[in-house]
Amino acid sequence: MPLGTLDRTPPPFFKQGPSALSKLVVFSALALFLMVADLRFKVATPVRAALATALYPVQWLVMQPIEAAAAAGHYFSSLHSAQANESAALQRLATQAARTLQLEQLALENQRLRDLLAMRSRTGVDAIGAQVLYDAADPYSRKVVIDRGQTHGVVAGAPVIDEAGVLGQVTRVYPLLAEVSLLIDRDQAIPVLNARTGVRSVAYGQPSAGGDGLELRFTLANADVAEGDLLTTSGVDGVYPPGLPVARVTKVERQAESSFSRILCEPVARVQGALHVLVLSQTGAPLPPSPLTGPQRGRGAVPAPTEERDP
Secondary structure, three states: OOHHHOOOOOOHHHOOOOOHHHHHHHHHHHHHHHHHHHHHHOOOHHHHHHHHHHHHHHHHHHHHHHHHHHHHHHHHHHHHHHHHHHHHHHHHHHHHHHHHHHHHHHHHHHHHHHHHHHHHHHHOOOEEEEEEEEEOOOOOOOEEEEOOOHHHOOOOOOEEEOOOOEEEEEEEEOOOOEEEEEOOOOOOEEEEEEOOOOOEEEEEEEOOOOOOEEEEEEEEOOOOOOOOOEEEEOOOOOOOOOOOEEEEEEEEEEOOOOOEEEEEEEEOOOOOOOOEEEEEOOOOOOOOOOOOOOOOOOOOOOOOOOOOOOO
16 A cells, blocks of 8 residues: 555544644633733732742742842941941041040140239239240259240249249240249249238248158247148249249148257149249349348458538
């Protein structure tokens, strides 16, 4: 039997449903019907909800690696940003701390200058403002160097005060600088007046390792001196104006075997940290020497003038 005469159609046993064209038409019509029904009557909304609920765990599992990678990147980015912000904050804090210290220093300096101006008005004498540059290099003395000298009108022997009281006296003058010996120097002495009792005395510098101060020497054991008494300048020397605070009595030792008391005082001025000072002009000419200590006749001394009387 020739091959061309064979029937190529499948046997009835393998035929399944309608043809492909019929299926296309039916499913297309069904799809169109569903789209119109969903648009008009929302019939597919419950189906979508059910499918979304069923597929949510799968979506969550699929998204976990992506979210983990994003979280890791955000963590490292946030850590780097936090470190940068911390560094910037620390730098700003250091800057603000420096400015705060400068502000406190300026406020303190301003207050001291105001007090110094008030002290200047209290003295009632001409004064020259000066700044303390440094301490003298001599370890056996208590001296400071100021930035005013002969060209500014500073003279040797002029008293020096700060905002609290008497600081010392000019002992050496240069053209642009001057050397000030503090009250606590061992070679310094200043006439003082006890503001409570009105008794005059002389305070001597008493430098020591335990603390620099002043000492009232040759004070009788029965003298009325108590701890806390304020000592001011008496003005009898013609150098220091009267009434300037000098020191305060801190210790009084009376010994039975001695006729004198040992009286220690603490200066009211900032002898250890003065920055701005006033150089005062002397209040008047120094007092004449005492006749007991003046020049004696003979040995080339000039005889004292005598008054001539009319015969």
